[in-house]
Amino acid sequence: YPSILCRGPRSRKCELRDVICNFAVITIKPDADIQEAGRIMLEKKIGCLPVVQENRLVGMVTETDILRCFLSHYEACVADDQK
Numbered sequence: 001y002p003s004i005l006c007r008g009p010r011s012r013k014c015e016l017r018d019v020i021c022n023f024a025v026i027t028i029k030p031d032a033d034i035q036e037a038g039r040i041m042l043e044k045k046i047g048c049l050p051v052v053q054e055n056r057l058v059g060m061v062t063e064t065d066i067l068r069c070f071l072s073h074y075e076a077c078v079a080d081d082q083k
Contacts, residue, residue, distance in 0.1 A: 027052040028061065038066045 027050045028037050037049055041063065051059040 025050060029053060030058055034061075034066060034069050037061050041066065 026040060026044055026046065028040065030051050030053050041047070041049060048060050048062040050057055051061055
């Protein structure tokens, strides 16, 4: 296992397994829509979601990705309204 060096009065070598919480990882499938990803991220208060297909990580969707999609859609709607 990878390890890190802890600093402080009780300095000792710490292994990552000692500091990583054991919890279920929230994931999303590649064919999910952006609204679902955004909803999950808001409900779970997380900043990114691993995208998993057949138990393999194929990407990550982030708050920035969601915002970029929203702004692109919003700008397209505004442009249509101005025609």
